[in-house]
Amino acid sequence: MSAKAPPERNKSPPPFATVSSCPSPTCTCEPMPKLPWNLPIDYKSPLNGLIGAYNEQVLVCTGTNNWPSRIEDGNSGDNLAADLKELFGRGGTYSDPYHNVSVLNASFPASVPHNPALQSSSVYLLPSFTYVPFLPRLSFDAVEALAQGFLLPERLHPAHDGLLSPIHRDRLTRRPAVQSLLYGVQEPIPDILVLICGHGERDARCGILGPVLQVAFERELARVGFQVEQGPKQVDGEDGESPETVTVPTKTPARVGLISHIGGHKFAGNVIIYLPPSLRTPDGLSVHPLAGYGIWYGRVETQHVEGLVHETVLQGRVVEEHFRGAINDRRQIIRL
Secondary structure (H helix, E strand, C coil): CCCCCCCCCCCCCCCCEEECCCCCCCCCCCCCCCCCCCCCCCCCCCCCCCCCCCCEEEEEECCCCCCCCCHHHHHHHCCHHHHHHHHHCCCCCCCCCCCCEEEEEECCCCCCCCCCCCCEEEEEEECCCEEEEEEECCCCHHHHHHHHHHHCCCCCCHHHCCCCCHHHHHHCCCCHHHHHHCCCCECCCCCEEEEEECCCCCCHHHHHHHHHHHHHHHHHHHHCCCEECCCCCCCCCCCCCCCCCCCCCCCCEEEEEEECCCCCHHHCCCEEEECCCCCECCCCCCECCCCCCEEEECCCCHHHHHHHHHHHHHCCEEEHHHEEEEECCCCCEECC
């Protein structure tokens, strides 16, 4: 998804509280690595609005960040990202100009099926905050079930009214009954997800800065009391019985992962913070102001991590200095 030029500033106030910049860190930050001389960070161009419209992001859990420049080329084209791009990309079976499905790879490890010999993929769907743990790679049926049951819109955009045949409308509309074909789906998940572009084969800036920021966010989230998880996400066993290894977290879980290209490499580090619908304020008395949101930030350095966690994750305020845009649970793209 390529970055777009920022639109004119909205005159109406944003639907959330903002602060102009990050507070200064109170602890020693990890040093920022040096970047190639010919790949500087752009500190002059405006960030606001540099977010492409999308209805759902699909994060394919690959367990690595060593992806080719075009993620659909991985494993000679035999991969879930390629399958989904084939369905939802231009000319695909479910291509819809008014319903954009963004497909990304993520470094999160996939859940382990009951039969470890079964080749399976896992995906996060955002901002639905849905986790699909088992997508068997034996046939295309699981990919079709994911597309039809979770990724197609429940209702078509009004622009389609009167222009599509009933068959075409039916093909582009979600089929909830298909959801039962995929086992162990969790929705909505309670996890805070911090996604950092770390696609080094696409741009060295993200490949260099991403892992450093990942460590910094994991450390800060743990310091302020979240349960930072790194292993495969655990789900009920395939036979419906919960294995003994499944534990219920006593604190709000948080995961920090590297993702593939989201546009705007010259604004690295690029970070998306997704805050689950169930998130509460630190005192537990009310719903978090940004519950259900995905907040996009750019030009993030290690010195900003503490401030972003405090302002956005804890207090529910958006930091204007780094803000690229946001998406809410109604799929509205928000710019300042």
